Amino acid sequence: MTVCWQGSAEAAWEAAAAVPDPEVPCVTVADLGILRWVRVEDGVAVAGVTPTYSGCPAVLAIELAVEAALREAGFEARIERVLTPPWTTDWITDEGREKLREYGIAPPVKSSGSIRSLFGEVTVACPKCGSTDTEKLSEFGSTACKAHYRCCACAEPFDYFKCI
Amino acid sequence: MAVFDALLELADDHLILGHRLSEWCGHAPMLEEDLAMPNMGLDLIGTARTLYDHAGKLEGKGRSEDDLAYLRGEREYRNCLLVERPNEDFAHTMLRQFYFAAFMRPYWLAALNSTDEVVRGVAGKAEKEMAYHIRHAGEWVIRLGDGTEESAARIRDAVEALHIYVDELFDSSDAAQEAEAAGLLPVRADLRATWDRTVAEVFAEALLEQPTAAYAQRGGRQGIHNETLGHLLAEMQVVHRAHPGARW
Numbered sequence: 001m002t003v004c005w006q007g008s009a010e011a012a013w014e015a016a017a018a019v020p021d022p023e024v025p026c027v028t029v030a031d032l033g034i035l036r037w038v039r040v041e042d043g044v045a046v047a048g049v050t051p052t053y054s055g056c057p058a059v060l061a062i063e064l065a066v067e068a069a070l071r072e073a074g075f076e077a078r079i080e081r082v083l084t085p086p087w088t089t090d091w092i093t094d095e096g097r098e099k100l101r102e103y104g105i106a107p108p109v110k111s112s113g114s115i116r117s118l119f120g121e122v123t124v125a126c127p128k129c130g131s132t133d134t135e136k137l138s139e140f141g142s143t144a145c146k147a148h149y150r151c152c153a154c155a156e157p158f159d160y161f162k163c164i
Numbered sequence: 165m166a167v168f169d170a171l172l173e174l175a176d177d178h179l180i181l182g183h184r185l186s187e188w189c190g191h192a193p194m195l196e197e198d199l200a201m202p203n204m205g206l207d208l209i210g211t212a213r214t215l216y217d218h219a220g221k222l223e224g225k226g227r228s229e230d231d232l233a234y235l236r237g238e239r240e241y242r243n244c245l246l247v248e249r250p251n252e253d254f255a256h257t258m259l260r261q262f263y264f265a266a267f268m269r270p271y272w273l274a275a276l277n278s279t280d281e282v283v284r285g286v287a288g289k290a291e292k293e294m295a296y297h298i299r300h301a302g303e304w305v306i307r308l309g310d311g312t313e314e315s316a317a318r319i320r321d322a323v324e325a326l327h328i329y330v331d332e333l334f335d336s337s338d339a340a341q342e343a344e345a346a347g348l349l350p351v352r353a354d355l356r357a358t359w360d361r362t363v364a365e366v367f368a369e370a371l372l373e374q375p376t377a378a379y380a381q382r383g384g385r386q387g388i389h390n391e392t393l394g395h396l397l398a399e400m401q402v403v404h405r406a407h408p409g410a411r412w
Contacts, residue, residue, distance in 0.1 A: 083285025
């Protein structure tokens with residue numbers, strides 16, 4: 001019985017973890033660290049999902065996608081919105097950061113939470129050529145979580161996943 | 165119910181300012197700002213949603229975030245007057261944003277120690293977002309103040325126009341005082357020194373003089389608003405009121 005339950009929780013995690021982010025489909029919700037946990041309680045799979053930004057318009061889409069994935073895997077499903085501890089970019093896994101780079105989005109400079117990363121000048125490497133000779137074009141990019149940059153070396157315009 | 169009322173005041177501040185920012189969508193002076201202002205508006209509206217939802221649950225009368233946002237009239241809205249001020253020009257909008265964020269950042273930092281778990285959760289996200297808003301709006305205040313003759317005149321006009329609404333930020337209504345005494349929300353008056361410091365730093369760089377307001381305009385917390393709020397609510401609420409419970 002215990003074995004079976006463990007298997008179920010694992011299967012539920014795998015189903016939920018594979019859901020891609022609707023705005024950045026190269027990474028999954030697990031890569032981004034916005035899927036906090038999945039528990040199986042009395043046969044119902046409960047997934048804890050946390051928003052990136054307060055007003056992230058993708059929150060509802062993500063929750064619905066995770067719920068649908070769990071149902072597809074044969075579970076009754078429920079979503080719990082988790083607010084604490086708050087999400088920061090440090091929740092993005094190393095694998096997720098690598099996927100972002102390959103996709104053409106510069107991953108956030110590490111160690112958020114320090115006021116320096118928010119106010120200080122950060123060095124952002126171009127995801128295309130790796131040069132750190134880049135400039136910020138706009139504080140706000142294509143989505144709430146990204147800023148817009150340009151590489152001065154290879155001229156590639158790119159998104160930078162902001163560090164919060 | 166004091167806690168409900170206090171949370172509502174806070175949520176109203178965020179929804180109304182978020183809506184004001186959304187009015188710039190498609191009208192901003194440049195594409196970057198056309199993205200920036202609705203993005204900042206989204207942060208504020210997201211915060212408002214969580215606060216309304218929480219307030220509605222604490223009230224226990226089954227009112228949802230939509231009920232609270234769309235089905236209250238002007239006199240029932242308890243936002244401070246600063247946030248409902250019309251956008252006017254870009255200088256007014258940026259200064260209003262800077263003033264509000266300079267208040268909310270220390271507010272949310274203090275709220276990280278709230279006795280209420282949802283408030284702590286909101287604070288954890290919002291304090292970072294407000295730091296971003298201070299930086300973005302603050303840079304514009306500096307750029308405009310230390311810019312051309314025209315831009316400097318406009319930001320000076322904005323300072324002149326908005327200054328009378330600043331003191332109300334630091335007032336606590338009876339409901340807020342109860343919530344503050346219970347450790348649920350930070351004491352507003354305690355944040356004045358931090359706000360003054362933030363504004364002084366940016367104004368020094370912006371070559372702006374610190375104004376002294378001849379008087380302070382108040383009333384939002386009692387539901388006494390400027391005539392512009394009614395127009396804002398009419399636009400924001402019309403679809404919901406015309407088609408109650410509509411879904412798509």
